[in-house]
Amino acid sequence: MRVIIVGAGEVGSSIASSLAGTHEVVVVDVDGERVDALTYSEDVLAIQGDGTSISTLREAGIEEADMMIASTDDDETNLVACGTAKTVDDPFTIARVKNVDYLETWQHAADRTAFGVDFMVCTNLLTAQDIVRVIGLPAARDVDPFAGGTVQMAEFGVSADSPLADQTVSEADRFDSLTFAAILRNGDVEIPRGGTRIRADDKVVVIGNPESVQEFAREIAPRETPSSNEDLVIIGGSDIGYHVARLLEERGLSPRLIERDADRARELAEKLPNTVVMESDATDAEFLAREHVDEADAVVAALESDEKNLLVSVLAKQLGARRTVAVVETTEYVSLFETVGVDVGVNPREVTAEEITRFTRELHTENVSLIEDDRAEVIEIEVDDDSILVGRPIRESVADLPEGFVVGAITRDDQFVVPRGDTVVESGDHVVVFVERDALEAVTEQL
Template structure:
């Protein structure tokens, strides 16, 4: 996905207009309300009133494609317009209208990649009058693909052009690092144990902090070190493109997962019930094996040896079916299950009953849109557990508190809850240690607890 051409400083209160007060719009409004002047348009007057009460934002009830509704919401003075309804065409029309009558930076949430392809085409400069398009299906597929091949990983994000990775791992009773201290578990030269998420709280560890079963460990390091750590957590399932991956459902998300995995050298198997869709997918995905069948047919699953799968991905059109096939796959003996879930409140439920990783497309796209509104100092941002912390990549300038000082000194001037996880200099990885000197021009990846984000950003 193309990057935004402009950003607004997170801490400068701009006027943000959000069209669509559903789950995505509400999540964005909640994240931005503290630091921006936010107005939300929703067709339902009851929903608009609910959002105003819950998040202390201005609301307007009406049709977001109606010019009078947009004018009532102050579109002419808006600095940023975020179209986040469930309809692609509506979002594009809203952004096009905003571009025609004002100077707002526009972000359109879309599902279908055909609009993204048109927008990204070199000959279609700023197509539709949209400054940035955020594609739900593609972002979700990318999130799934990043965790395939990393045993126990529940989230993975790249930084510094892929030279640095942040990964979050679920620690099970069987993991070799259970009950070890961080010092005992840290056997990797280019890996930083940035944080533990324990009982919904963020713990910044030191060498004596003990790792418990049920913890989620956030590590930042080189691509090789993160993968080596993943392999150590699940030594029986070393990472690699020879992993057996099965995708249930030839949805748009399932298609993109298979396509992206194929680019990485995987040969996934896809199960799609509709014969016409299965035939279409077989033509479009030569690197995948497409099978026409009902994903809940136990005889078929046993015959196709789903029990031998390293990863099963449920990308059907129904939450209930995704839960069912995930549980069937685990019962048959598949190692890991990843399921897409349309209802955010189901995420914890799915993981409680046995799904290893539950990914909600609405949460994924809301986090991406929120990321685009982050501080202009940040090159890249990843959210931890939606709102508990952030991992931020910055390019250090001469005025930064980090520049020209060893890490142990500069960190002392930052608030509690900040960990320097990685440094790249001239595109080379530099392992951060207490006496490492940070130079102007370095790219630094930091873990920042939510409570420390504002103060940290101001000093960087």
């Protein structure tokens, strides 16, 4: 498949890296330095030019393109690029936007082709959804649903005081409908065996039904068990902060939101009937103490700058807040935030790149989740009679596949099936598997 990507920033570069191995990728950007950097780092054709220009798109081969992804940091540029592409030919177009208004307009179009866009990805809404999923599971760093919600993948951090620290996988595997898919340690991905020991500071990827994943979350972080009367504080009435509050309200929760600007606070109070909106400067430690932020189960920092999000997250932690989740606009800062004590840093660009990559992969699979900067993937595939898994016990199939592959879950007629060595996969089953990047192509060809 020939894919044209407009925008060689963090999002575009990440998508290009994910697709370059299996597709013919062309990247367009106005910045010559970005073009040069991408030319040397990835197996793609990089062109300097304006992605909204017909001549540039023709140079990139828009007439032969199957897909065009507009991923610059400017909403209007992305929409115009998609519209321009449709005037030349009819590639499938994907646009990245931040403004939810554009998404709502696109969704309300009868055939969802407004702006010349076939699929739209909204950064702010995706980020809010990611934050809400993470809040719902104690100690979780990432959460993704599969098989229509019947299966859940979650990544957890293991702290030194966690009951799982220093246990073997066999000792920790006490859940009937849960599979230990991987252990992430110092940037490396390890497929765990029964004798593999879980260490403090590891990240553990598990796949199972939602009930087992919740039970595992309570086991790994018993002091962070969520409840229906959670005290959740959102700092910053940005678009992301607003959508986090709205989504929490939809779950029956009543968060508190702190916003400095009086007009914005009034607007949010009108839009969020079940949220207590407070007008104040959240970087004021005395105010945070006065409002008992120390008692919060989770504090979400959604201000407009990384520096302020870091400050309020650290303040909340020092006061005694149980958990902090911060929006981090600069990708390189995510590890810094987590090093100084922020529990989870959510980068909107990474979330967006993953969603677009997931959608492009869904042309061949049902669902995809990227793990550890695309070092591995969790994918859902509906298997047929040609699959190496069908009609055989899983242990036999796995023996014939490359290392770095784990069957995490199976659903059959919308029912969860626990995958064990003697489980026989049937044609039509939905299989959720964990695959390391190096084994991905070989495994997916046989599934």
